[in-house]
Amino acid sequence: MYLKDELLNAIEKEALVGRGGAAFPVARKWRRIRDLQKPKKYVVCNASEGEPDVSKDFFLLEHYPVEVFKGMLLTMDFLQTKEGYFYINKNYYQALQAKIDPLLEFCRQRGYLINLFKEEPTYIGGETGALLNSIEGKKVQPRYKNPSPSVLGIFGAPVLLHNVETFYDVACVATDKFEQTRLTTISGDGLSQPGVFRVKNEQSVSDILRQTDNLPDFDFFVQVGGGAAGEVLTSAQAETAILSGSGSIRVFPRTISPYSFLKNLFAFYTRESCGKCSPCRDGSWQLLQLLTGLNEESELPWERFSPIIKIMDKGSFCNLGKSIALPVRSYADNILGIKV
Amino acid sequence: MSKIVTVYIDGQPYQAEEGQNLLQIALANQVDIPHLCHHPDLPADHNCRLCLVKHEGEVSTSCEIQAREGLRIETKDAEIQELRTENLKLILASHLEKCPKCQKQLPCPAAGLMKKYGVTSEEYRRKMLDLSVHKMSNAAEFDPNLCVRCGLCVSACANIGINFLKLEGKSSDAHLTHSQNPKVDCIYCGQCTVSCPVGAIREQSHLEEVEAVLADPEKIVIVQMAPSVRASIGEEFALEPGINLEKKMFTALRRLGFDKIFDVNMGADITTMVEAEELAERLRQKFAGEKPSLPMFTSCCPGWVKFLEFYYPELISHLTTARSPHIHSGAAYKTWWAQKAGIDPNRIVVVSLMPCTSKKYEADMDKLTFEFAGYKLKPVDLVLTTRETAALLKKHQLDLPNLPESEADLEGEYSGAAAIYGASGGVMESALRTTAHLLTGQELPKVDLQEVRGMKGIKKATIKIGEQEIRVAVVATPRNARNILEKIKRGVEEYDYIEFMACPGGCIGGGGQPLQGTAETIKKRIAALYTIDAEKKVRRAHENPVVQEFLAFVKADPSLAEKILYTTYSAKNKFE
Numbered sequence: 001m002y003l004k005d006e007l008l009n010a011i012e013k014e015a016l017v018g019r020g021g022a023a024f025p026v027a028r029k030w031r032r033i034r035d036l037q038k039p040k041k042y043v044v045c046n047a048s049e050g051e052p053d054v055s056k057d058f059f060l061l062e063h064y065p066v067e068v069f070k071g072m073l074l075t076m077d078f079l080q081t082k083e084g085y086f087y088i089n090k091n092y093y094q095a096l097q098a099k100i101d102p103l104l105e106f107c108r109q110r111g112y113l114i115n116l117f118k119e120e121p122t123y124i125g126g127e128t129g130a131l132l133n134s135i136e137g138k139k140v141q142p143r144y145k146n147p148s149p150s151v152l153g154i155f156g157a158p159v160l161l162h163n164v165e166t167f168y169d170v171a172c173v174a175t176d177k178f179e180q181t182r183l184t185t186i187s188g189d190g191l192s193q194p195g196v197f198r199v200k201n202e203q204s205v206s207d208i209l210r211q212t213d214n215l216p217d218f219d220f221f222v223q224v225g226g227g228a229a230g231e232v233l234t235s236a237q238a239e240t241a242i243l244s245g246s247g248s249i250r251v252f253p254r255t256i257s258p259y260s261f262l263k264n265l266f267a268f269y270t271r272e273s274c275g276k277c278s279p280c281r282d283g284s285w286q287l288l289q290l291l292t293g294l295n296e297e298s299e300l301p302w303e304r305f306s307p308i309i310k311i312m313d314k315g316s317f318c319n320l321g322k323s324i325a326l327p328v329r330s331y332a333d334n335i336l337g338i339k340v
Numbered sequence: 341m342s343k344i345v346t347v348y349i350d351g352q353p354y355q356a357e358e359g360q361n362l363l364q365i366a367l368a369n370q371v372d373i374p375h376l377c378h379h380p381d382l383p384a385d386h387n388c389r390l391c392l393v394k395h396e397g398e399v400s401t402s403c404e405i406q407a408r409e410g411l412r413i414e415t416k417d418a419e420i421q422e423l424r425t426e427n428l429k430l431i432l433a434s435h436l437e438k439c440p441k442c443q444k445q446l447p448c449p450a451a452g453l454m455k456k457y458g459v460t461s462e463e464y465r466r467k468m469l470d471l472s473v474h475k476m477s478n479a480a481e482f483d484p485n486l487c488v489r490c491g492l493c494v495s496a497c498a499n500i501g502i503n504f505l506k507l508e509g510k511s512s513d514a515h516l517t518h519s520q521n522p523k524v525d526c527i528y529c530g531q532c533t534v535s536c537p538v539g540a541i542r543e544q545s546h547l548e549e550v551e552a553v554l555a556d557p558e559k560i561v562i563v564q565m566a567p568s569v570r571a572s573i574g575e576e577f578a579l580e581p582g583i584n585l586e587k588k589m590f591t592a593l594r595r596l597g598f599d600k601i602f603d604v605n606m607g608a609d610i611t612t613m614v615e616a617e618e619l620a621e622r623l624r625q626k627f628a629g630e631k632p633s634l635p636m637f638t639s640c641c642p643g644w645v646k647f648l649e650f651y652y653p654e655l656i657s658h659l660t661t662a663r664s665p666h667i668h669s670g671a672a673y674k675t676w677w678a679q680k681a682g683i684d685p686n687r688i689v690v691v692s693l694m695p696c697t698s699k700k701y702e703a704d705m706d707k708l709t710f711e712f713a714g715y716k717l718k719p720v721d722l723v724l725t726t727r728e729t730a731a732l733l734k735k736h737q738l739d740l741p742n743l744p745e746s747e748a749d750l751e752g753e754y755s756g757a758a759a760i761y762g763a764s765g766g767v768m769e770s771a772l773r774t775t776a777h778l779l780t781g782q783e784l785p786k787v788d789l790q791e792v793r794g795m796k797g798i799k800k801a802t803i804k805i806g807e808q809e810i811r812v813a814v815v816a817t818p819r820n821a822r823n824i825l826e827k828i829k830r831g832v833e834e835y836d837y838i839e840f841m842a843c844p845g846g847c848i849g850g851g852g853q854p855l856q857g858t859a860e861t862i863k864k865r866i867a868a869l870y871t872i873d874a875e876k877k878v879r880r881a882h883e884n885p886v887v888q889e890f891l892a893f894v895k896a897d898p899s900l901a902e903k904i905l906y907t908t909y910s911a912k913n914k915f916e
Contacts, residue, residue, distance in 0.1 A: 122510070139507070144386055144404070275489065275507075275514025277387045282430035285512035286464050311426045314399040315389040 501819025530851020
C-alpha cells in the first residue's frame with residue numbers, strides 16, 4: 001500500500017480528479033494544503049449528494065464504505081491531522097447508519113476524530129462554501145471565493161474536502177486497484193437497467209448506455225453530467241460525448257414536451273436556490289411563473305426566458321444559478337433548434 | 341500600509357490600495373455603479389448582483405474584483421446596462437405598489453435606481469409571502485414583502501450587538517424576520533432603517549399627523565430640533581456632511597407654519613442641570629462614605645434605556661432619574677411657557693425633529709404624561725426623523741440650502757454644552773461642566789474635555805473636580821455597553837459616571853439620520869457640533885438664562901417638578 005508521499009506521487013501519476021463535479025486535480029489540492037504552515041487542518045468528506053438523478057455516493061457508502069473511510073484516513077495521515085468531518089445527507093445516514101457508525105467508531109478507537117454531521121438534504125448543502133458554513137453553524141449559503149477553503153475552511157483552519165467517490169478513488173490508488181474508471185448514475189423512464197455503474201473514464205455516453213443495456217429502443221435525448229444542471233445532447237451527439245461533472249446520464253424520450261421538460265428544470269432551480277442572490281432566487285421563480293397557465297401544447301415564451309437566463313448565467317453569486325444556462329440553452333439549441 | 345496601485349475604470353486611471361474592491365474605488369471617485377447590498381462599514385455579502393462591470397471581457401460584480409496594478413474595468417458597456425436593468429426588474433418586482441416611502445417621497449436609493457434604469461417594478465410580479473408588517477414598538481417597522489434580502493439591516497443589527505433581525509428561509513421564500521429567542525429584543529435604535537436601501541425597514545411615519553396639526557388653526561404647534569439634525573439635514577439636499585444649517589432650518593420651519601420655533605438644545609440644558617444635580621448629590625454621598633448607586637448612567641437615549649431595562653434590569657438603579665432633553669423642554673413649553681404666554685396648554689402640540697427612531701417610542705410612553713392645568717398632557721406629541729423632516733421640506737418646495745438665515749424664538753436659547761449632546765461624549769462633557777460648578781462653586785480649568793470626544797466605542801477618562809478624581813466612561817452601541825456592564829458586574833472596573841448611547845458616534849449617527857451614513861460621514865457631522873459649542877458665548881448649561889428662569893418656575897412647585905423633571909424605569913419584557 002502506498003503511503004504519504006508515495007501515495008501523492010501515485011495519485012498524480014493516475015491524474016486523479018475530484019468526483020464532486022468540478023474535476024479538480026487531487027494532487028494539486030493535497031500539495032497546496034500540505035504546504036500550509038497551520039497548526040490545525042481538517043479533512044472533510046462530502047456525502048451530501050443533493051443533485052437529482054445522482055446516487056453514486058449512496059451506492060459507494062452502501063457497498064464500499066470501508067474503502068471510503070480508508071481513503072479518508074489515508075488523506076488525514078498525509079496531512080498529519082486527526083480531525084475531520086463526515087458530512088452526510090440525513091436521509092442517507094438513516095438508511096446506512098448500520099454501516100457508518102461502526103466505521104466511525106473504528107476510526108475513533110485509532111485516534112481519528114471524525115465528527116458526524118447530518119445535513120438537512122438540500123442541493124446547495126453540497127456546495128463547498130455552504131457545506132463549510134453549515135458545519136460552522138452559519139447560514140447554509142455559498143461563500144465568497146476568497147479566501148479559498150483550502151486556506152480558511154472551518155474554525156480558522158484549512159479544509160481538505162473531497163467527495164465520497166474521490167476518497168474511494170484514493171483508497172483504490174493506494175492499493176494499486178485504480179483502473180481509470182468512474183461511476184455513473186443512469187436514470188430515465190422506460191430503461192431496462194437504470195442504476196449506478198462503473199465505467200471507463202473515456203467511454204462515450206452512448207457506449208455506456210449500450211454496455212449497461214440501457215440504450216433505449218425509442219427516440220431519445222440525454223442530459224449528461226450534473227443532474228439538472230447537465231448538458232442536453234441528441235442521441236447522435238451522445239455517440240461522441242464523454243461523461244462529465246458528477247457523472248449522471250438521464251434519458252428522455254423525444255416525445256417529452258418542452259413545457260414538461262422546462263417545468264421540471266425551472267422547478268428544481270426554484271426549489272433549490274439558497275435565496276442569497278437575486279438572479280438565482282428571483283430569476284428561477286419568475287421562470288416558473290412564466291409557465292403558469294400554459295400546458296403541454298403551449299408555445300413557450302422564449303423571448304421572456306432569455307433575459308432571465310442571461311442574468312442568472314452572468315450575474316449569479318455561485319455556480320448553481322449560473323448553471324441553469326447550460327441545460328436550457330443546450331436543450332433549446334440541440335433539441336428544438338432555438339437559440340436562447 | 342498596503343501598496344498603491346493604478347486601476348483603470350472606463351479608461352481613466354485611479355490610485356487605490358492593492359486588494360481594495362473595485363466598487364469601493366469607483367464610489368470613492370464618484371464613478372456611478374449601482375448597488376444595493378454594499379455598505380463601507382459592514383461586511384460585504386455580494387448578494388444584490390447589481391454592481392456588474394466588464395473585466396477582461398467577462399461580466400463580474402465590481403465588489404468581487406480586487407485591485408491590482410493595471411487592472412481595467414468597463415462600467416458603461418451596453419451588455420452591462422442590459423444585465424443591470426434586468427436584475428433590477430427582478431429585485432424590485434412589485435415594489436412600487438407596496439412602498440409607503442415611494443408614496444411619501446421619502447429619500448431612498450432604490451427609487452433613484454428605478455428612475456435611472458427606467459424600471460417601474462411592474463415588469464414582474466413578486467411572490468407574496470404570508471407575512472405581516474412587524475412593528476418595533478412605536479419606533480420602526482419592517483415589511484418582509486418589500487425587502488430585497490440584501491441583509492444590510494441584519495448586518496447593522498449584528499454590528500451594534502443586538503442580533504434581533506435575521507434572514508430566514510431559502511429560495512424565493514427567503515425573508516426578513518426577527519429572532520424568536522425570548523432573550524433577544526429590539527431596542528428601537530433604528531440603525532436598520534439607515535441601512536435599508538428600499539424602504540422595507542423604516543421609521544413609523546408621523547408626517548401625516550404633523551401636516552394635519554399644521555393645518556389646524558386651533559393648535560399652537562411648537563417645533564424643536566435636536567442638536568444633530570442641523571448638522572446632517574444638508575445631506576438630504578446634496579450638501580457635504582457636517583454643514584450646520586441651524587439658522588436656515590429656523591427659517592424653513594417658520595415657513596412651514598410652525599407657530600413657535602424652539603430648540604431641543606434648550607431641553608438639553610435642562611437635562612444637564614437635572615442630571616448634574618443628581619450626579620453631584622450621588623458623589624457627595626460617596627465622598628461622605630455612603631453607598632449611593634454608582635456609577636450613575638445617563639438616560640437620554642431611549643434605545644440605551646430599553647437595552648438596560650431588557651438585558652440588565654438589575655442595573656436600573658444606576659440610571660439617572662432625569663428625563664431626556666426633548667421631554668424636558670416639551671413639558672416646559674406646556675407649563676412654564678404656556679402660562680407665560682397665556683395659552684391653554686391643551687392647544688399646544690409639540691413636534692420634535694430627531695436624528696432618532698427610538699424617540700418616537702419614548703414620546704409615546706404613558707409614564708411621561710403629566711397633569712397640568714386640569715389636563716393630562718404629553719410632553720411631546722409627534723416626532724419626525726431627520727429624513728422625514730427633509731421630505732416635509734421638499735414637499736413644500738423649501739430649498740433649504742438657499743433659504744435666508746433667522747433665529748429661533750427666545751425660549752429656544754441654548755448653551756454650547758447643549759449643542760454637543762448629539763455627539764458621543766457630549767452629554768458627559770456637558771454634565772461634568774455643570775457638576776464641577778455644583779460641587780466646587782467653580783468652573784473646570786478647561787471647558788473642553790478632549791478625553792471624552794471622538795468616534796471610539798469606549799472612551800475612559802479620569803476628570804479632576806476640585807480635589808476629587810471622577811472616573812468616567814463614554815460608551816456607544818450595545819456591543820460596547822455589554823463589555824463595560826459585564827466588567828462592572830464582576831467588579832473588574834469601577835466608574836462614577838458613564839454615558840451610554842445606542843448608536844455609533846451617539847445621536848449624530850442615529851437611526852433617524854440620512855440614509856447610508858458611514859463612519860466618515862458621522863465624523864464630519866460631529867465636527868460641526870463641536871464648532872457650534874466653541875463659537876457659543878455661553879458654554880455651560882447653568883449659565884443659560886432661559887433654563888434658569890424655567891427651573892425657578894418649576895422648583896417653586898415641587899409636585900410639578902417631580903412630574904416633569906424626573907422619571908422611573910422598570911424591567912421590560914420582549915416587545916414591551
